[in-house]
Amino acid sequence: MSNTRTAILKAAILLFSQRGYEGVSMRNIACAVDISTPALYNHFKDKQSLYIAVITDTFENKSELLLQALTGQDKPILRLQNFITRLSEVLHADPDFHRLMQRELLDGDEKRLRYLAQEVFGYSFQHLMNLLIELKPDCDAHSLSVIIIGMVQKPYELNPLDRFFPGSQPTHNTPAYITQQVMAVVSAYLGDRA
Amino acid sequence: MSNTRTAILKAAILLFSQRGYEGVSMRNIACAVDISTPALYNHFKDKQSLYIAVITDTFENKSELLLQALTGQDKPILRLQNFITRLSEVLHADPDFHRLMQRELLDGDEKRLRYLAQEVFGYSFQHLMNLLIELKPDCDAHSLSVIIIGMVQKPYELNPLDRFFPGSQPTHNTPAYITQQVMAVVSAYLGDRA
DNA sequence: ATAAGATTAATGAACGTTAATTAATACTTG
DNA sequence: CAAGTATTAATTAACGTTCATTAATCTTAT
Numbered sequence: 001m002s003n004t005r006t007a008i009l010k011a012a013i014l015l016f017s018q019r020g021y022e023g024v025s026m027r028n029i030a031c032a033v034d035i036s037t038p039a040l041y042n043h044f045k046d047k048q049s050l051y052i053a054v055i056t057d058t059f060e061n062k063s064e065l066l067l068q069a070l071t072g073q074d075k076p077i078l079r080l081q082n083f084i085t086r087l088s089e090v091l092h093a094d095p096d097f098h099r100l101m102q103r104e105l106l107d108g109d110e111k112r113l114r115y116l117a118q119e120v121f122g123y124s125f126q127h128l129m130n131l132l133i134e135l136k137p138d139c140d141a142h143s144l145s146v147i148i149i150g151m152v153q154k155p156y157e158l159n160p161l162d163r164f165f166p167g168s169q170p171t172h173n174t175p176a177y178i179t180q181q182v183m184a185v186v187s188a189y190l191g192d193r194a
Numbered sequence: 195m196s197n198t199r200t201a202i203l204k205a206a207i208l209l210f211s212q213r214g215y216e217g218v219s220m221r222n223i224a225c226a227v228d229i230s231t232p233a234l235y236n237h238f239k240d241k242q243s244l245y246i247a248v249i250t251d252t253f254e255n256k257s258e259l260l261l262q263a264l265t266g267q268d269k270p271i272l273r274l275q276n277f278i279t280r281l282s283e284v285l286h287a288d289p290d291f292h293r294l295m296q297r298e299l300l301d302g303d304e305k306r307l308r309y310l311a312q313e314v315f316g317y318s319f320q321h322l323m324n325l326l327i328e329l330k331p332d333c334d335a336h337s338l339s340v341i342i343i344g345m346v347q348k349p350y351e352l353n354p355l356d357r358f359f360p361g362s363q364p365t366h367n368t369p370a371y372i373t374q375q376v377m378a379v380v381s382a383y384l385g386d387r388a
Numbered sequence: 389a390t391a392a393g394a395t396t397a398a399t400g401a402a403c404g405t406t407a408a409t410t411a412a413t414a415c416t417t418g
Numbered sequence: 419c420a421a422g423t424a425t426t427a428a429t430t431a432a433c434g435t436t437c438a439t440t441a442a443t444c445t446t447a448t
Contacts (some may be wrong), residue, residue: 038429143372
């Protein structure tokens with residue numbers, strides 16, 4: 001692949017994640033890569049195509065890490081912990097991914113949302129539900145999955161707000177600490193059979 | 195207050211919540227109110243001011259309902275449940291508020307984020323922490339508060355994605371059901387002293 | 389009559405995109 | 419190996435549209 005193309009992608013990922021689709025112009029992107037605006041069109045058909053490329057490039061392979069954690073050979077409760085750790089680590093290590101995902105939840109059209117749900121998170125979500133059924137057969141696996149994802153993700157979503165909150169301790173915004181807190185709550189609910 | 199002004203506000207709230215600040219033009223808003231674009235400037239200084247008015251109008255008074263639930267005369271565990279119910283109900287009844295809040299978390303500048311944290315959610319957050327300390331003195335009230343908010347909010351955030359997920363049951367996307375699920379998890383963690 | 393609120397018209401700037409062209413690289417052919 | 423030929427990727431210039439905003443004018447009630 002061309003060097004310029006990946007440079008454009010890299011810059012566009014950053015810009016789109018920070019300012020959103022409408023908030024970024026082709027001129028902005030070209031300026032960030034230090035080429036002329038029309039040169040972008042040698043690598044991407046139009047703005048929409050560039051954005052789609054940004055989304056797929058950012059999202060693909062993200063589910064693999066989560067799947068590995070969920071389908072390992074460990075005891076179920078440990079697989080759950082691994083999943084929570086991985087999810088937390090991904091959100092921590094790749095804030096562009098996190099922001100783009102939030103933006104897609106707000107602005108994604110049907111096609112992009114289906115891609116996100118099925119191709120990116122589908123398998124992981126299914127396996128998370130299976131795991132929870134294994135751990136607590138009578139639970140509502142779907143609701144519980146959503147709830148757990150919320151527990152892990154919300155600290156990162158509220159991050160920009162957090163420094164204005166009382167009792168905020170930035171040192172607690174680490175994957176390890178979040179995993180510990182979430183696991184304490186969840187495992188209490190799942191009971192001690194694990 | 196002028197009739198036109200409130201009509202503009204109402205239309206702007208809907209548009210900004212759906213498409214974001216950059217995604218909405220003054221033309222769009224004027225068209226929705228069925229007046230000419232420059233007529234907007236008789237009521238709002240510029241686009242920024244209109245947006246600020248949209249934010250404050252949407253956010254103010256939202257914290258009162260939550261505060262009432264948190265500071266009632268009921269037993270602590272019941273106050274927690276009331277809070278969760280109220281939060282869920284607000285997110286359910288006012289999706290514009292929810293979307294605008296998510297957008298502010300992504301795009302809000304320092305000033306607007308401080309307003310959001312301090313004026314809108316500050317008191318509620320503080321009282322939620324106090325309540326959790328009361329229920330479980332040795333807990334990390336800050337982390338736990340964030341986690342609980344995440345549990346309640348995430349079902350609504352994932353709503354656009356949910357219909358593509360396996361096991362999705364739209365009937366479960368109600369404040370009552372979400373409250374029940376969240377309370378089951380949280381009360382297991384808090385123990386039976388409540 | 390005066391002031392508020394609406395209109396039309398027009399502003400300069402920025403938008404996405406296309407056209408025409410040139411420099412450089414790679415592929416084919418003698 | 420050399421010469422001709424595509425191909426790629428960059429440039430500048432310009433297109434038409436839309437953007438937020440302002441000025442000037444008209445309407446309408448108090």
